[in-house]
Amino acid sequence: DVKVTQSSRYLVKRTGEKVFLECVQDMDHENMFWYRQDPGLGLRLIYFSYDVKMKEKGDIPEGYSVSREKKERFSLILESASTNQTSMYLCASQTSSTYEQYFGPGTRLTVT
């Protein structure tokens, strides 16, 4: 079974802090994604990566950056957290052969 893990289930940070969200997958998938999920808006793509050190902006990249130094790990960075970044953050990995996405359990981030 594919396993996608995220570093925290719940996180509380203060405005202005730098926040790191980590995602690790164990199936050697090429593609990895970071989404945020908000009520009434569904899942929105922040960034994705299709290979080590490769990244592309999604629909809402402002205020975020990413890092993929190793194939199994994709990190989301909030450079200076703001209250409007309070959300559920979901990571997913995807094999480029079937395009099925496998999701992590999510991190519920609260910025106060």
Place this chain on the structure above:
Amino acid sequence: KNEVEQSPQNLTAQEGEFITINCSYSVGISALHWLQQHPGGGIVSLFMLSSGKKKHGRLIATINIQEKHSSLHITASHPRDSAVYICAVRSATSGSRLTFGEGTQLTVNP
């Protein structure tokens, strides 16, 4: 107008009822996905289809490419089916990216 529209947004059913959730999309697609999200956040993939019909247990997914429409059916619904069901499409031009509907909150009462 969103590229992916789901209906209804909320659905309450009694145990044993037949349930249908609908998804319409406006772009040409390579595939359509149905996903399930239980309280607590975890999302699992139920189906990925590009034509016809797929069945897994009590779940059936159909797609009509010409009408740009898909349905997810649950037969003999059970309280454990209570979850958010999400439709997502991979468009013909988006590569590996998915575009998601807002989800349908299903509650099945005993």
